[in-house]
Amino acid sequence: MKHAFVPPADLEPLVRHPKATGPGQHIGLHHSTCFGCGDDTPLGLHLKVIAGDDLSVTAQMPVVDWMQGGPGVIHGGVLSAAFDEVTGTAPLLIGAPVVTVHLEVDFAKPIPLGSTLHFEARILGKQGRKIYLAASAHLGDPEQIVASAHALFVTIDVQKHFAEHYDKRVIL
Numbered sequence: 001m002k003h004a005f006v007p008p009a010d011l012e013p014l015v016r017h018p019k020a021t022g023p024g025q026h027i028g029l030h031h032s033t034c035f036g037c038g039d040d041t042p043l044g045l046h047l048k049v050i051a052g053d054d055l056s057v058t059a060q061m062p063v064v065d066w067m068q069g070g071p072g073v074i075h076g077g078v079l080s081a082a083f084d085e086v087t088g089t090a091p092l093l094i095g096a097p098v099v100t101v102h103l104e105v106d107f108a109k110p111i112p113l114g115s116t117l118h119f120e121a122r123i124l125g126k127q128g129r130k131i132y133l134a135a136s137a138h139l140g141d142p143e144q145i146v147a148s149a150h151a152l153f154v155t156i157d158v159q160k161h162f163a164e165h166y167d168k169r170v171i172l
């Protein structure tokens, strides 16, 4: 797998927050109409991100017909959105709400409709407010990676960050 993104070598190590979601447990929705994780969005990804026992998370996503890009295979933007959600949820394990500032996806193999993607993402470390993550996806055989990603998130004050837009939120 080729990567253009090179995380800094001098990242600060991190530990799980004492109140982080326990291993094997679903990390709760960030809100119910989020395109990535919300239960109430008719065309959302409906991802359920599961905490690992360290600084990692996993998730599964059936590749359904509306996700089609090139005939018979997933659209790259849908796959990128899934990586965004899975990597963006992981920093909650260290108690850090974040937003994406950079996401890079390596598309290694075509991903057929009807398959199920298995995602794994892990926190690599931080530098100030910047949190670096790596992620990968396979279709059932962990030795056969079909896509991978690197992401950079920045911690935010949630209330301040969304204050200007909160009144325009959609409730379905």
Ligand SMILES: CCCCCCCCCC(=O)SCCNC(=O)CCNC(=O)[C@H](O)C(C)(C)COP(=O)(O)OP(=O)(O)OC[C@H]1O[C@@H](n2cnc3c(N)ncnc32)[C@H](O)[C@@H]1OP(=O)(O)O
Pocket (backbone or CB within 6 Å): 030, 036, 084, 085, 086, 088, 089, 097, 098, 099, 100, 101, 102, 128, 129, 130, 152, 154, 156, 158
């Ligand atoms: C909350 C629970 C989350 C659950 C899962 C969610 C998954 C989905 C996540 C998303 O899709 S979020 C939506 C897409 N992202 C955004 O809308 C973010 C838009 N960007 C911003 O609002 C601002 O850029 C941001 C608040 C993130 C940062 O602005 P600030 O003024 O607070 O900070 P600053 O610009 O100084 O950046 C902080 C650090 O990040 C670095 N940085 C910012 N953007 C960067 C970039 N694009 N690439 C590399 N580094 C970047 C910046 O250089 C700096 O590094 P240093 O501290 O070392 O100086």
